[in-house]
Amino acid sequence: MTHRILYTNATIFTADGTGADAFVVEGSRFHYVGTEAEARRAAGNDAAEVDLAGGFVLPGFVDAHTHLLMMGQALQRVALRDASDLSDIQRRLREAAAENSKSPRILGAGWLYSALAGEAPTRQMLDEAVSDRPVYLDANDLHSVWVNSAALVELGIDDATPDPIGGRIGRDPDTGAADGMLYETAAQQIVWPTLARAASDADRDAHLESAFEHYLAVGVTGAVDMAVQQDDVDAFRRALRRRGGSLPLRVKGHWLVTRRATKKDNLAQVATAAGLVAELSGPWLRICGIKIVIDGVIDSCTAAMKEPYADGSRCEPIWDRESLIPVVVAADAAGMQIALHAIGDEASDIALDALEEAHRINGPKDRRHRIEHLETVTRANVLRLADLGVVASMQPVHADPAIQDNWKSVLGDDRVERAYPWTEFLAAGATLALSTDAPTAPHEPLPNMYVATTRKSALDPSLPPNRPDYALDLADALCHATRDAAYSCRAEDSEGRIIAGHLADFTVLDTDPFLSEAEQLLTNRTRLTVVGGHVAFDAAVAAVAP
Numbered sequence: 001m002t003h004r005i006l007y008t009n010a011t012i013f014t015a016d017g018t019g020a021d022a023f024v025v026e027g028s029r030f031h032y033v034g035t036e037a038e039a040r041r042a043a044g045n046d047a048a049e050v051d052l053a054g055g056f057v058l059p060g061f062v063d064a065h066t067h068l069l070m071m072g073q074a075l076q077r078v079a080l081r082d083a084s085d086l087s088d089i090q091r092r093l094r095e096a097a098a099e100n101s102k103s104p105r106i107l108g109a110g111w112l113y114s115a116l117a118g119e120a121p122t123r124q125m126l127d128e129a130v131s132d133r134p135v136y137l138d139a140n141d142l143h144s145v146w147v148n149s150a151a152l153v154e155l156g157i158d159d160a161t162p163d164p165i166g167g168r169i170g171r172d173p174d175t176g177a178a179d180g181m182l183y184e185t186a187a188q189q190i191v192w193p194t195l196a197r198a199a200s201d202a203d204r205d206a207h208l209e210s211a212f213e214h215y216l217a218v219g220v221t222g223a224v225d226m227a228v229q230q231d232d233v234d235a236f237r238r239a240l241r242r243r244g245g246s247l248p249l250r251v252k253g254h255w256l257v258t259r260r261a262t263k264k265d266n267l268a269q270v271a272t273a274a275g276l277v278a279e280l281s282g283p284w285l286r287i288c289g290i291k292i293v294i295d296g297v298i299d300s301c302t303a304a305m306k307e308p309y310a311d312g313s314r315c316e317p318i319w320d321r322e323s324l325i326p327v328v329v330a331a332d333a334a335g336m337q338i339a340l341h342a343i344g345d346e347a348s349d350i351a352l353d354a355l356e357e358a359h360r361i362n363g364p365k366d367r368r369h370r371i372e373h374l375e376t377v378t379r380a381n382v383l384r385l386a387d388l389g390v391v392a393s394m395q396p397v398h399a400d401p402a403i404q405d406n407w408k409s410v411l412g413d414d415r416v417e418r419a420y421p422w423t424e425f426l427a428a429g430a431t432l433a434l435s436t437d438a439p440t441a442p443h444e445p446l447p448n449m450y451v452a453t454t455r456k457s458a459l460d461p462s463l464p465p466n467r468p469d470y471a472l473d474l475a476d477a478l479c480h481a482t483r484d485a486a487y488s489c490r491a492e493d494s495e496g497r498i499i500a501g502h503l504a505d506f507t508v509l510d511t512d513p514f515l516s517e518a519e520q521l522l523t524n525r526t527r528l529t530v531v532g533g534h535v536a537f538d539a540a541v542a543a544v545a546p
Helices: 036-043 068-074 086-099 123-127 149-155 185-198 201-216 230-242 263-279 321-333 345-362 379-388 405-411 414-418 422-427 445-454 474-480 483-488 518-522 539-544
Strands: 004-012 022-026 029-034 048-059 061-066 106-111 135-139 144-147 167-171 178-184 220-228 250-256 285-293 337-342 370-373 391-394 432-434 506-509 526-531 534-538
Touching: 004 036, 022 036, 029 036, 048 526, 061 432, 061 483, 068 106, 068 201, 068 220, 068 230, 086 106, 086 123, 123 144, 123 149, 123 178, 135 149, 144 149, 144 185, 149 178, 149 185, 167 185, 178 185, 201 220, 201 230, 220 230, 220 285, 220 483, 220 526, 230 250, 230 285, 250 263, 263 285, 263 321, 285 321, 321 337, 321 345, 337 345, 345 370, 345 379, 379 422, 391 422, 391 483, 405 414, 422 432, 432 474, 432 483, 445 474, 445 518, 474 483, 526 539, 534 539
Parallel strands: 004 048, 061 220, 106 135, 220 250, 250 285, 285 337, 337 370, 370 391, 391 432
Antiparallel strands: 004 022, 022 029, 048 506, 135 144, 144 178, 167 178, 506 526, 526 534
16 A cells, blocks of 8 residues: 655645645655544554644645746746846846856846836946956846847847748847847747857756756645746656656646737647647646737837827837737647747737637637736626636736836726726636746746735835736635645646545645734745655755755
């Protein structure tokens, strides 16, 4: 008989609406969850016992929208999210250049438009800090990259380089010269491949392992990677080989389909994804379907909005209905999940139109499609989404007041009053899955829960809340980040709850968040993370590790 472990002396949040104060793990799954007396009987005389010393147990968090390799990369780049202004950004770049004198390029991540105090980012600003080698700075939202003059040369971009479909090379309004900003597909199709070629497989393996390590240390046992490309798949496969067929946490992925010039080229990417879905369907790595980025982001005015931005500008979507619908219909017919990035209110119109067409053509079935982000959305589309059974995949940390000044100013009107309307989706009957979208935001789930339940800032808790009427109840927020996040990737039958028969993926926190002020979520710590019945992180061991 498989060895059993009895866990006692804990407060247990099952995410199933039932109470428990003990549980038994047999092999990789929960064998019994309930009272301590019954748990002891279920465990039997030969079971080992673990006293959790009053800890708070909940299902392992499932980060339903993240980017694993990018997260690992960002952890090694110059951190800029908290840079106060341009001079602070420049200072950090100079220090990084001095500390890494032999590095062929300087990479940074997380800068915010608000740090520039209304000034447009230019290559000259970065040249002032570092001019002798390329500098690449990912914006906080990962939808644009700010580079210096040396990087433009390395990328082969000059004043005559054409914009890619769905993207834009920033240009000086007076001279037309490339200004150092690369938006949307200009970042994805020019910068990303260049940096990928400059990195080795060993680099990517280290990035992935770093992401795994950091997630386990904060209680995350599953992740849905939302921009899987060939480098990611190869890194996942190597990790599986290194670890004898398993991974440190459970990974699901959506193959990124980028808009090409022809319908044939777009559909060829769906066929590639279908092959990966068939091939990679194991318990540790599963490709679920495709990801399509319909529009950009509000901060850089690249999200597709129904009305102009405050400066009078408009931005067309990356995917229009004519190009999108055949891809969505084909992927839906193949039984794949479809994740559609839609931040602007017009983008969610386009996404829902395409999904409705797939329903009409392919008929009824369990689809489990998702729309990602939904930062601005009309009330009518909230109802349409719920009626279609589409998962609302949203990220509380994107609503953090500390990063909202520019977001609000570029909209400049009552659209900011409908920012991130989580509770509207719940009222309409939709499933809400919460995630972090790391590395566009910190990967830790508890600060994410703080923003979700208070609409206040995890970065600066002194700031006033952002639309507090949209805040979530703590129990609900935890369920949306565990149970419903598992549902979002068709894993609800085995993950996301502490119930008999489910995989024994759980985390133990130092203290019970229901017994403290909300701010305690910012200081609570993960004591233990267990994946498939095996301890994957132990804070006591980590504290004494060399």
